[in-house]
Amino acid sequence: MFERRLKVVLTIPILGGLILIARLYRLQIVDGPQYEKRAEQSLIAPKRFLPPLRGSILDRHGKVLVSDEPTFDLSAHYGALSEDEDFLKQYAREIRRQSRHYQRMSRSDAEAEALLRVQTLYDRLAELTEASADEYFARRDAIVESVEFLRDYIWQARAGEGIEQKKEDMRLREEDRFHTLIRDLDRTFQARIEIELGDLSFFRIMPAVRRVWQTEDRSLAHMLGRIGQVSKERLEEDPRKTDWLARYRAGDLVGVSGVEYLAEDVLRGTRGYEEKNLDGDIIESVASIDGAPVRLTIDSELQQRVAEILKVAIDTESGRTGASCVILDVSTREVLAMVSVPGFDQDTFRKHYDHLRDEARTRPLLFRAIAEEYQPGSIVKPVALLAGLKHGVVTANTTYDCDGSYIDHSKHWHCWTHWKHLPGHGPMAATGAIQHSCNLYFYDLGKHVNARRLSAFYDDFIRGPGHDTSTVVRSTGLLEERDGIIPTIDWIETHRERGYTWADGCNYAIGQGEMQITPLQAANMYATLANGFYRDPTIVMGDQRERRPKPIAGISPDQWQLARRGLYLCVNEEHGTAHKKATLDNLVICGKTGSAQCVARPVKTKYVFNVEQEVPVESAQADGLTRTETVRLETVAPTLERARELLELPHDAKPDEWRVVERWPPIPEGRTTPLPHAWFAGYAPYKKPRVAMALIIEHGGSGGQVAAPIGRQVFSAILDSTHDYLGVGTPSERIAKGNDAADD
């Protein structure tokens, strides 16, 4: 336990924080004459900050997912760590004052005693804890090295401003401070250390806090996010920087991702302060103010249940690289579950970081629900139908006769029946075209609506009418959220350097071409289909942002009903692509299946770097001379970061060439691409929709065969919840009523 924590301290980048302090270097210099007084004060009149507890993160029912617990850090004075001469003299004087035994000692003997105490600290700590003295030495050296780096930086900066001073004469504030040797000290060790070493004034056990994960559900790791050292930018932009107790200080831990970042202003607290006199009595104190809790809209039990379902689904076939599922309340757009698998374990994140980063097949660090974009495929067809109805291109009765091929003898442009060697669908009208997922009906619709009008409609439907086009639409506010690709005319001109063609309209109507959306956008699209309003989803209870429902303009109630009837038929009528796959006895589900075309991902790449290196000149006369030579370095690695590590190159080294040598998953026989991603998206109940969802199984293959049955399992898990999200009663209420919840 202890070892793990010590290593965590060791891996925190000390340099990063120090560079930050260095930038504020004018504040770092201590005037020479003041130094001695300060050193004395810091030893005998402890003055310390009291850290606040960071707010907890709870699920929608109040279950604590993450919280802070008070703990202690062990810190040592920099003078002791660096064995500074002035400090040791000062400490020797203190030793002689402290006890009669030492009063008779000569000054030099007392100084030798001071040095001995400082030098033996690490071995004594090692005896009292489970860490080795070497680990303490490593930590001590890292601290001293970083302060010396700081001294060098400041000295150069001052020299640049014409201030001349010997580097050794410059006193830094860091030299008056206590630096953390061990974070989060185990209580058993704390007691032992206090008893054994309590008389050594150059180290202290200081109050601190630690973030504790109260849930083992790995699928929550992406969403909850992490805390990390405050950056220079965050220090500068801190809204509370004028409050000397509340403001961030270099080295503070702040939310850097997920909810920890999103809710930082609520979660962070205000530090307190305490000053004691020489007898140890408190003469001044201000209590710390703890951060406030944040309650999420997530039902952590449902989240965990869905994560288990998806885990089983991807473990079934080795080529399935990951999966995601998002569940929303249709009316409030509160996210009930937002699952991304595989996930990772927060407690061992730092230790396993390299492995997690380099796991290129399954990418466990990727928050698929909001940060990965997929082709929507056929799940977008009901939205395309609404665009056709809105623009008068089709009516409820307009039919298209599907014979299986839109363009005969072409490589593409067929209905999906063509690839399965089935006859065409015959005459298709609006609802039937959705039920059967007929490509030809939608090719024709897309061609006549045209790409410009279709993508403009998608943009309103998926990102919200009148959204800000100048920035990424982060509907939940999460930093990781991406907003997909909707190939509006601006996008096509910028990224393809061309205008639209008729074929773009056909492709967009069946969710192919450039278009990509996230699982969250897919779920929200189905919530909008269910109630006719766009609304930003949220993951925070009582979200104070402006989130009014916005109507999708130009669609009549009858037209909405056509799209919804199509989704009903798709699941509940014979020949629907999800028929018998996504039905439950006591819930009427509406939905649509889809397949997203994709390519295999690179998992091993050969990187080549041409690096300038100094090499010795090989000649008897040229002893010690070097010349610059360009050396070709190459390696095969799963990520560029790994390649740089293997070749010991700087973290920003750019490769001169690279070539993919292995992709994943393998391409099945008879195909030219890997299996497509399988989608299922829908809502329930049919007549009074309460819950919408979307799920995707990467490289799952058929939406109908693979994703729809998992959709059924997800709805079944929602039905089994003790909370009545579907408005059909809780399981016990349904049993009392005779289990009759159908509403077709």
Ligand SMILES: [Zn+2]
């Ligand atoms: Zn067809």
